[in-house]
Amino acid sequence: MKGNIAIVGLGLIGGSLARAIKKGYPNATIIGVDDNEETRRLSKTLKIVEEVHASILEEDFPTSEIDILFLCTPVSVTCKILQELKDLPLKENVIVTDTGSVKQVVLQSAMPLIQSGVCYIGGHPMAGSHKSGILASKEHLFENAYYLLTTPFDTYYPERVAELVRWLEPTKAKFIQTTERKHDQVTALISHFPHMIASSLVHQVKKHSETLPDVTKLAAGGFRDITRIASSNPIMWRDITFENRVILAEQLDTWMKEMHEWKDLLLQENPTSIEEYFSEAKEFRDNMPIYQETSETPFFDLFVDVPDYPGVISEVTKYLAEQSISLTNIRIMETREDIFGILVITFSSYKERERAYQCLKQKTNYELICST
Ligand SMILES: NC(=O)c1ccc[n+]([C@@H]2O[C@H](COP(=O)([O-])OP(=O)(O)OC[C@H]3O[C@@H](n4cnc5c(N)ncnc54)[C@H](O)[C@@H]3O)[C@@H](O)[C@H]2O)c1
Numbered sequence: 001m002k003g004n005i006a007i008v009g010l011g012l013i014g015g016s017l018a019r020a021i022k023k024g025y026p027n028a029t030i031i032g033v034d035d036n037e038e039t040r041r042l043s044k045t046l047k048i049v050e051e052v053h054a055s056i057l058e059e060d061f062p063t064s065e066i067d068i069l070f071l072c073t074p075v076s077v078t079c080k081i082l083q084e085l086k087d088l089p090l091k092e093n094v095i096v097t098d099t100g101s102v103k104q105v106v107l108q109s110a111m112p113l114i115q116s117g118v119c120y121i122g123g124h125p126m127a128g129s130h131k132s133g134i135l136a137s138k139e140h141l142f143e144n145a146y147y148l149l150t151t152p153f154d155t156y157y158p159e160r161v162a163e164l165v166r167w168l169e170p171t172k173a174k175f176i177q178t179t180e181r182k183h184d185q186v187t188a189l190i191s192h193f194p195h196m197i198a199s200s201l202v203h204q205v206k207k208h209s210e211t212l213p214d215v216t217k218l219a220a221g222g223f224r225d226i227t228r229i230a231s232s233n234p235i236m237w238r239d240i241t242f243e244n245r246v247i248l249a250e251q252l253d254t255w256m257k258e259m260h261e262w263k264d265l266l267l268q269e270n271p272t273s274i275e276e277y278f279s280e281a282k283e284f285r286d287n288m289p290i291y292q293e294t295s296e297t298p299f300f301d302l303f304v305d306v307p308d309y310p311g312v313i314s315e316v317t318k319y320l321a322e323q324s325i326s327l328t329n330i331r332i333m334e335t336r337e338d339i340f341g342i343l344v345i346t347f348s349s350y351k352e353r354e355r356a357y358q359c360l361k362q363k364t365n366y367e368l369i370c371s372t
């Protein structure tokens with residue numbers, strides 16, 4: 001496909017979209033926008049974009065030639081840019097979309113633009129990382145992930161949504177349409193709320209670290225798994241939690257009730273009730289579709305952040321072979337001077353990948369990330 005794609009915000013998400021679209025549609029022209037000078041330099045050096053600007057308000061930004069405009073900035077910035085766009089001479093058939101993790105507030109900011117006749121479609125790829133910035137971006141980031149689309153009005157959108165999805169096909173994501181409110185409720189539960197809890201667990205350890213200095217040294221697998229996302233970008237999460245504060249405050253009420261129940265459970269001195277609590281949670285989690293083997297997700301990828309030295313692949317495969325763990329594919333994603341190489345190992349079942357995860361966790365200190 002040919003066309004001019006502008007991506008504002010060349011970080012983890014914008015950079016990953018740029019890489020995927022360029023790979024799928026080499027004839028597309030990717031125009032990047034980022035207010036960070038180093039990001040602009042890197043995105044050109046790594047050939048992620050054809051041209052790069054510091055702002056869409058720059059005189060030479062080709063506003064009227066853009067076919068699809070992606071806003072991949074923190075939500076507060078996205079809202080501000082949506083308001084600025086209203087006064088710019090956009091191409092008649094442009095599609096404006098964003099990747100923000102909250103959707104109601106972004107739609108509100110897009111309303112004047114929509115009312116002036118511009119097609120806006122909300123977007124949110126349900127994949128990411130605690131890492132941010134262009135160097136963390138990857139072409140395959142959204143593979144097999146759900147990509148939520150929110151469209152405020154049905155009337156003129158089906159064919160425009162199809163057009164956007166065609167552009168996004170190289171990401172290999174799975175597209176789902178939903179409403180802004182439903183989006184914000186669901187993502188609050190499975191994404192925003194867990195980030196608040198992860199940060200609060202870290203605060204809990206911090207508070208105790210003065211009296212128990214060894215605590216930070218000894219924190220192992222469990223703490224590491226559940227608090228990985230506490231290392232995410234604070235600016236991004238400030239915007240997300242602030243903008244979804246009403247829904248999150250409601251969910252916090254339910255959570256605090258749950259924590260009080262936990263306290264009762266502990267003080268009841270009835271170990272059976274505690275076991276039942278864990279069993280119920282385990283059963284529900286183990287049966288969640290994302291942890292099941294379905295025809296929709298036949299491949300289970302394990303990303304291993306390996307140091308870039310000769311022999312590292314054979315070291316990893318040796319550990320897996322020792323435990324008779326069979327893999328279906330293995331590839332190195334990127335090896336550059338300034339970042340680690342990412343080894344992508346594919347398994348045909350969730351269980352097999354889980355075994356590999358446990359094996360490599362035990363044998364190495366490499367960072368391990370499972371896709372869906
Ligand atoms: N990180 C995730 O896991 C994830 C997943 C899905 C969606 N999102 C959403 O996608 C958006 C981008 O997140 P990210 O993880 O890529 O963040 P990031 O920090 O990696 O990238 C954001 C980029 O925007 C640039 N930027 C900031 N202000 C700007 C401005 N005024 N003008 C131009 N560029 C500006 C920054 O320099 C940076 O390069 C956010 O809205 C976030 O909610 C994030």
Ligand SMILES: O=C(O)C(=O)C[C@]1(C(=O)O)C=C[C@@H](O)C=C1
Nearest residue numbers: 101125126127128129130191229
């Ligand atoms: O994997 C992570 O580190 C993420 O936080 C990714 C994650 C999530 O919560 O699942 C974060 C924000 C998004 O909007 C979508 C995905």
